[in-house]
Amino acid sequence: MNASNMNALNTNEQNVQNPAHNKLFAVLASATVVVVLALLSAFVWPGWALNHETVATKSNVAMPKTPSIQAKPLPASSTALLKSMPDTVLDFARVDAIPSANWTESSPLEEYSVKYSTGQANSEVSVTVAQWSNRDSANKQYETLVDGLKGSDVASGKIQVDGKTVGSYVLRTAENDKTQASALWQNDTAVFEITGPKQAVERFYHNFPM
Known part of the structure; x- marks a missing residue:
């Protein structure tokens, strides 16, 4: 080629x-x-x-709705107020219930400290509950306690039952530790305060029946 x-x-x-x-x-x-x-x-x-x-x-993460531990039974001689404290709230179970004297200066008819836990670390919350003979006395104690909470507000408002305002509530973080919180509210003649880790307190008080 x-x-x-x-x-x-x-x-x-x-x-x-x-x-x-x-x-x-x-x-x-x-x-x-x-x-x-x-x-x-x-x-x-x-x-x-x-x-x-x-x-x-x-x-895919869902918080438990039932406790993994047993609730501690109340004494047979418990008053109506103490018996009204639920055995469980979500996955929290009652682990202790004793008379309290935190608010004795305001002369409540009765007062108790009730503790709840999920059984896990940093999950315990403490509930202080007391009842007075009239709503004004309960409101006075509520206002005193609110004044003593120096942290930042997370939530606050009025408590209404059947369209009628029966009290108020406030949720605040602790002044020196934002991971801790207190939820405080008045319901007619009773006052409740829940203290503990912020996340646990928020979950607990949103579902507390009283």
Whole structure:
């Protein structure tokens, strides 16, 4: 084969190969663009990729609604006020109930300290409850206790029963420890105060039946 024929043959082979090479290059370039755009979207669009596992994990977490420990029975001689303290609240169970003297200066008819726990560390809350002979005396004690809570407000408002206001409530973090909190409320002639870890107090008081 002479040189001119060889050159012609090479030229024809190049012409045949070039379209295939061009198509392959176009496919690879398109795939690269898609990958780059996907990576960019994962970091630019909030919640598309980086937060996906976190959101899925959070949605699958459910707090227990029943206790894993037994409630401590109340004494047979318990008064109506003490008997009104529930055995359980969500996964909290009563672990102790004793007479209290925290508010004796305001002369309540009766006063108790009732403790609840889930059985886990940092889950215990303490409930102080007392009752007075009239609503005004209970309200006076409530106001005194509110004045003594120096932390930051988390929630506050009025307590209504059948459309009638029967008291008030406030939830505050501890002044020197934001992980601790107190929930305080008056319901007619009774006053309640719940203290403990903030998350435990919030869960507990939202579901406390009184």
